[in-house]
Amino acid sequence: MNHLSPTQDAFYSRRQAVAMLSAAGIGSTVLQRALAVQAAEGPVTREMIVSAEWVSGVTLTDAQRETALNVLKWSREGTDQVRKVELNNAQLPGLNFTPFASSAASPDPRGYDAPGRQEPVDATVRPDSDEELAFSSVRQLGNLLRSRQVSSVELTELYLNRLRRYDPLLKCVVTFMDVLAMQQARKADDELHRNFDRGPLHGIPWGLKDIFAWPGYPTSWGVGQYRDRVINVKSAVAERLESAGAVLIAKLATNTLAGGSTIWWRGKTRNPWNPRQDAGGSSSGSAAAAAAGLVGFSIGTETSASIIGPSRRCGAVGLRSTYGRISRFGCMQLCWSLDTIGPICGYVDDCGLVLEAIHGSDPRDRAAVDRPFVWPSSRDLTSIRVGYDPRRGDLDTSVHLRGLRELG
Structure with missing residues (x-):
């Protein structure tokens, strides 16, 4: 995407033309600038070169005029071609930052079996109140799902209702995803009833920071002007959590461009334990929702303290993963050589379960690598x-x- 104004376009065209004329050894600096200005305004002609000679007080030979004419045409054609290329945030940089000793993958880097395994069921008893249920750990919720004391549809409705109840105060939600959530929850219940178990996150409702894309739903990047923009790409993290059977229920708030600013276009996201205080940034919505028991877990990102900062302020557990551990495909990039992704949860164990599901290499993010990870650790x-x-x-x-x- 070309973000240059017409004035900026002309400036860069002139600068490139001057550089090429200098390299060709044609004329003085004044002549080069005069030619560059004219070249930026329309098709290059021999008459333009003669006019530039008069303006600058320089006289060229016929051979020099021919060389200048060709140089300016090449410059303009090259600039026009470059500007036709559509660039977006997913465009990988020319240089790839890989601060790893080796790129060799481990034989079993993901650390868990294929879907279809049966998760062990501990003797977890459903809490007496929905409030207690909402604050249960991922492992406890999984045990309740597998013992059929609760369904994924029931959990999804519970968390969606809590998001709607508390969002007017906390301002942690950008987009509710009820239709998708109920589809995924019904699918999870059906699979679990058929003993097709995708792992510990199967049927667990979760929230996604609103710099990750999901087809058919807006992705604002924390910018009010982008509130209705749809990026029809499924981010890698969301893909992997979908494969793990988790239920996506909402896109969660971030401040402007996830840059750690104090601007939220819907209003300041609040710390659930002290609503007079903001939730920190930039994964503010993810931390607030996880800490307040509004989702089973959430996903955040970090360039500089954007996971650990709001997690600490809101009393959640945030895991800033090692650079390259998780694919950033489909996620807005703030800094390609620093950005990382990680879970924000209510419990340390939950973070391990989520990381187990989402880590690993991805050809769409050259920095993402396979490294062993097994949870719980022995x-x-x-x-x-x-x-x-x-x-x-x-x-x-x-x-x-x-x-x-x-x-x-």
Whole structure:
């Protein structure tokens, strides 16, 4: 997409023409600029070159005029061709940032079996209230689904109702996706009843930050002017979660262009535990919805603290994945060499389950690679060494460090 104004177009055309004339060794700087200005205004002719000579006080030979004529025609034709190329946010950059020691894939990088396996069912009892049910972990919800104490349709209706109830206060939703959600929920119930189990996320309602595309629904990138724009592409993360059987119920708010600004076009997204305070950015809607029990889990993105920042403020668990762990296809890019994707959930275990489903390579994002990941981890925590900055707390004063010590 060409975003240059006519004035900017003319400037870049003139600059390119001057450079080419200089390389050809034709005339003075004044002559080169005079020729470039005329070339930007219409078809290049011999008369234009003669006029430019008069303006600049320079006289060219016939051979130099012929060379200048050809140079300017090539410049204009090349510029016209470049401007015909449609560029969009999905266009991969010419240089690819891959800060990895090796690109070799592991034999089983995704860490889980193909759809059709049977998830184990623990003895989870349905909570007495829908409020408690809404704050259940993904694993608890999965156990309730498989023991048929609740259906995916019932969970989807519960979370959609909660989003509508609390969004006027929190302003965390951009687009409700009821039709799609109910279709996916009914499909999940049917498959689970037939013992076709897609894994721990099967039938779980979730929300997607509104910089990811889904066909038929608006993708605003946090910009009011784009509120009705539809990008008919299914983002890689949404594809993988659909394959895992998760139920997409809403596009969630972000501030303008996910840039960490303080501008939300629908109004400031609020911290559910302190509505006088904003939810942080840029994955504000994802963090607020996850923390308030409005979705089973959500997806955010991070260039610089856009997952961990709002998660910390809202009291959710945010996982900023390692660069290259998750494909960014179908997602607005703020910085190709920094942007990452990750889950925002109510529980640490939930983040592991979601990451297990969405990580891995993708030919549509050259930075995405396959690396092993299996959750839950069987590693003994006592074998892990944790470093900390004593200027930010010590073992006696830091809640986080005390928690790690208690874990072994």
